[in-house]
Amino acid sequence: MAINIALELGTSYTTIFVDNYNIVLREPTAVAFLDNEENTVRAVGEEALKMQGKTGEKINVVFPVSDGYVSDPESATLMLAEFIKKIFPTRTKFFAPTLKAILSIPTGLSVEERKTYEDILVKAGINKVEMVDKVLLGAIGADLPISDGGVIIASIGGGCSEIALVGMYSVISGCSINVGGNMMDRAIIDYIVGKYGIKISKATASRLKEETASLYVNDIATCEVKGLNTDTLTPTTVKVCATDLYETLQPYYERICDGILGIINDCPPALAESLHNKGVFVVGGGAKIPGLKEMLAERIPLPVTIVSEPEYASVSGGGKLVSDKDLMDEINAQ
Ligand SMILES: Nc1ncnc2c1ncn2[C@@H]1O[C@H](COP(=O)(O)OP(=O)(O)OP(=O)(O)O)[C@@H](O)[C@H]1O
Numbered sequence: 001m002a003i004n005i006a007l008e009l010g011t012s013y014t015t016i017f018v019d020n021y022n023i024v025l026r027e028p029t030a031v032a033f034l035d036n037e038e039n040t041v042r043a044v045g046e047e048a049l050k051m052q053g054k055t056g057e058k059i060n061v062v063f064p065v066s067d068g069y070v071s072d073p074e075s076a077t078l079m080l081a082e083f084i085k086k087i088f089p090t091r092t093k094f095f096a097p098t099l100k101a102i103l104s105i106p107t108g109l110s111v112e113e114r115k116t117y118e119d120i121l122v123k124a125g126i127n128k129v130e131m132v133d134k135v136l137l138g139a140i141g142a143d144l145p146i147s148d149g150g151v152i153i154a155s156i157g158g159g160c161s162e163i164a165l166v167g168m169y170s171v172i173s174g175c176s177i178n179v180g181g182n183m184m185d186r187a188i189i190d191y192i193v194g195k196y197g198i199k200i201s202k203a204t205a206s207r208l209k210e211e212t213a214s215l216y217v218n219d220i221a222t223c224e225v226k227g228l229n230t231d232t233l234t235p236t237t238v239k240v241c242a243t244d245l246y247e248t249l250q251p252y253y254e255r256i257c258d259g260i261l262g263i264i265n266d267c268p269p270a271l272a273e274s275l276h277n278k279g280v281f282v283v284g285g286g287a288k289i290p291g292l293k294e295m296l297a298e299r300i301p302l303p304v305t306i307v308s309e310p311e312y313a314s315v316s317g318g319g320k321l322v323s324d325k326d327l328m329d330e331i332n333a334q
């Protein structure tokens with residue numbers, strides 16, 4: 001018996017789809033080790049993240065994916081093995097149905113990097129691995145036709161953003177921009193220290209971004225957050241305005257917009273008409289910021305669509321592809 005799965009090892013989240021069950025796991029890409037025993041996993045995902053800086057035990061929390069790429073393959077393997085155990089608790093040495101996976105990968109990995117990714121999955125207990133570009137899977141997840149013409153997929157993740165012209169079952173052209181949610185969180189922390197003299201945590205910065213920020217210039221929302229006064233070193237509450245967050249985040253989204261315009265400019269003339277009809281589709285967690293569609297539409301002369309549940313688009317695409325042999329054959333033939 002074989003079980004088809006699809007997964008993404010994202011900088012912020014690991015997401016796993018199981019055929020017939022849909023998305024079964026989405027947890028922070030994090031693993032907590034006992035400090036003096038390098039390979040002893042104490043926790044993974046949500047639980048590992050919670051342990052950061054908060055536990056009496058000596059715990060070392062590791063984030064094995066940085067800027068979109070696996071930077072610590074050993075930790076990634078141990079983390080993934082735990083996630084697989086969580087999903088398939090009855091899988092043992094004696095009863096181990098074959099796992100076939102489609103892994104969502106950044107565009108342009110070298111042969112060695114692909115081997116590293118494959119090794120991680122195999123060592124974590126996955127028997128057969130196929131790798132497909134995240135942007136291509138994003139298009140499949142968003143139900144876009146990839147057999148002909150061209151469409152632009154922009155993926156805004158936690159570690160980086162990728163923009164690609166996709167068509168003829170492949171990535172025709174693309175670029176990667178080192179802008180992602182983590183960088184935005186750090187920028188929010190710096191802005192609030194600079195303006196209010198209060199140091200907030202990374203978790204607080206993420207929450208501000210995800211719950212209060214928008215790309216509407218006159219947004220009047222506010223949010224109270226706790227941090228440490230950098231002068232008195234006492235816990236202090238500060239009211240942060242949506243305009244503070246706009247000022248911080250808008251330049252990053254402008255860079256993504258510049259990247260999209262660059263890919264449009266480079267579009268081969270033969271694909272221009274189809275691209276102009278289909279336009280630009282935005283996926284990845286960073287696409288969830290309110291006002292993004294309006295901001296992009298102001299500068300981009302093509303239809304712009306923010307895909308619904310954008311953080312799941314590429315894994316959902318992998319989930320569709322994993323049981324569609326004909327489509328997989330077409331992609332592999334490119
Ligand atoms: N409403 C929101 N506004 C802006 N960013 C958001 C919002 N909701 C989630 N995010 C951000 O989306 C990011 C996670 O997105 P996603 O799951 O696509 O990334 P990832 O796959 O882990 O990263 P990558 O693909 O870069 O390796 C996080 O940085 C998160 O804070």
Ligand SMILES: [Mg+2]
Pocket residue numbers: 008010011134157158284
């Ligand atoms: Mg991603």
